[in-house]
Amino acid sequence: xxxxxxxTEPQWNVISKFLPSPPAVxxxxxPRADFRKIMNTIFWILITGCRWAxxxxxKVWGTRSTxxxxxxxxxxxxxxxxxxxxxxxxxxxxxxxxxxxxxxxGSFAAGKGGGEGVEHGFKGKGVTxxxxxxxxxxxLSLIHTGAATSERDQVLxxxxxxxxxxxxxxxxENDQLLLKWTRVTxxxxxxxxxxxxxxxxxxxxxxxxxxxxxxxxxxxERGDRWKVERTFAWxxxxxxxxxxxxxxxxxxxxGFLSAAVCFMWVERLLG
Numbered sequence: 126x127x128x129x130x131x132x133t134e135p136q137w138n139v140i141s142k143f144l145p146s147p148p149a150v151x152x153x154x155x156p157r158a159d160f161r162k163i164m165n166t167i168f169w170i171l172i173t174g175c176r177w178a179x180x181x182x183x184k185v186w187g188t189r190s191t192x193x194x195x196x197x198x199x200x201x202x203x204x205x206x207x208x209x210x211x212x213x214x215x216x217x218x219x220x221x222x223x224x225x226x227x228x229x230x231g232s233f234a235a236g237k238g239g240g241e242g243v244e245h246g247f248k249g250k251g252v253t254x255x256x257x258x259x260x261x262x263x264x265l266s267l268i269h270t271g272a273a274t275s276e277r278d279q280v281l282x283x284x285x286x287x288x289x290x291x292x293x294x295x296x297x298e299n300d301q302l303l304l305k306w307t308r309v310t311x312x313x314x315x316x317x318x319x320x321x322x323x324x325x326x327x328x329x330x331x332x333x334x335x336x337x338x339x340x341x342x343x344x345x346e347r348g349d350r351w352k353v354e355r356t357f358a359w360x361x362x363x364x365x366x367x368x369x370x371x372x373x374x375x376x377x378x379x380g381f382l383s384a385a386v387c388f389m390w391v392e393r394l395l396g
Contacts, residue, residue: 129172131165131185135395140164140387143211145204158191166192168388171381174365193377196384200376205383212390213265213287221393223260227304228353229283231255231276232360236370252370254357254382257283262352262359263393267382269375280315284322360385 132140144160166180166187180189199205216222235251251272257265266286268279304319304326319326361368364385372378 129165129169132161132168136391137161137164139212139215139391139394140208143204143208145202158187158195160195161185162187163192163195167196167380167384171364171366171384171388174368196380197374197376200380200383205380205387208387209383209390212387212394216390216394219394221261222263222265226260226352227265228258228350229256229280229304230350230353230357231279232357233272234368234370236372252378254360254367255279255283256353256356256360257287258353258356260352262355263389264356264360264386267386269379269382277315281318284319284324359389364388 141160147157162185165185166189169175169181169186170177170192177189177193180186180192213222231253233251234254252269253272253274253276255268255270255276257267259265266283268282268286270279304324316326316328364381366381367385370378372381
């Protein structure tokens with residue numbers, strides 16, 4: 126099966142807490158598929174980047190059609206979102222999230238366009254993945270847009286995805302998030318909204334190669350942009366399916382992105 130041989134028992138114990146419970150009374154028809162086998166198959170496709178037709182067969186693997194169907198179902202009913210929020214909650218209690226130095230950036234992923242994706246901004250041959258990472262480079266939220274979408278317009282949606290932990294009163298006492306991002310020129314109105322949330326933005330000034338000296342006062346502290354860049358490197362290196370968007374339907378693509386975030390944090394919790 127390649128680099129991934131199925132979820133270990135500790136990994137499954139963390140993930141299974143946030144999956145839908147089986148019905149109390151079984152009705153007619155075929156019994157529900159084993160969710161652990163389904164997860165093993167989804168993560169195998171995500172990590173190896175292979176085709177669904179190459180899904181391995183065995184006692185620990187689910188069928189390709191069932192696994193593909195549940196990948197979309199869990200995205201549509203919010204299971205992947207609940208799983209990610211539950212795992213991040215455990216990581217927060219364990220003190221593994223460095224909220225004080227977060228970074229935002231975007232990365233292009235080539236892939237299919239058209240089809241159902243046109244309704245969600247996938248008009249070209251590729252998409253842009255926008256990431257909000259903590260001070261350790263671990264992803265806190267991922268969103269996707271069309272390749273031609275402005276990155277600066279995705280700053281607030283990324284913050285809203287984890288709004289309960291970023292700058293809200295009562296959640297963190299006497300602490301502010303130092304937000305850093307790269308290659309993004311923030312509008313003044315957007316910067317005011319960020320500061321109103323109790324977040325201190327750190328925006329690097331653009332350096333023009335044609336000018337001998339950059340205008341304005343230099344920043345007192347340089348942004349550690351390499352951490353959010355490393356986040357994308359981890360995504361594309363460990364989860365080969367995220368390097369290229371092969372899915373025409375957006376729910377399967379977003380499901381893979383959510384699964385990647387969940388798997389990274391599960392490994393961090395058990396590492």
